[in-house]
Amino acid sequence: MSRYTPKQIEKYQRQKYISFLEKISKNLFRLLRDENTTAIQFSSTFDTLMQKLGELESIRLDSEYLQETKSYVDRLYLQTKEITDKEFEDIRAAEMSNLNRLQKLKKRTSYKKDKHRHGERDQDWG
DSSP states (O other), X not given: OOSSOHHHHHHHXXXXXXXXXXXXXXXXXXXXXXXXXXXXXXXXXXXHHHHHHHHSOOXXXXXXXXXXXXXXXXXXXXXXXXXXXXXXXXXXXXXXXXXXXXXXXXXXXXXXXXXXXXXXHHSOXX
């Protein structure tokens, strides 16, 4: 007899997949930001992370941020599979700006909606 319901198991797998996807993007940011990172180090770390992601059960991603992150990681993995140091230096700045764009997309949802933003100012205090 299972201790957990299928819904609980699905929620756990979803959380694990999402947190690992965010871990990949944070590691990519750290690798690209570090000037001492070589193409070989980048490729080997990225390969390891993608293998671990492949071992996790794939889930449906609802949020725009998660969908964009998943497509970005997949695209970058295919683009940098066989890369030289020269090519790595060429794409470093472009990929840093793409990762920054993803972070902006993530943080966009943490702001209040416009209809709630000026609530205190519009109240009648009598």
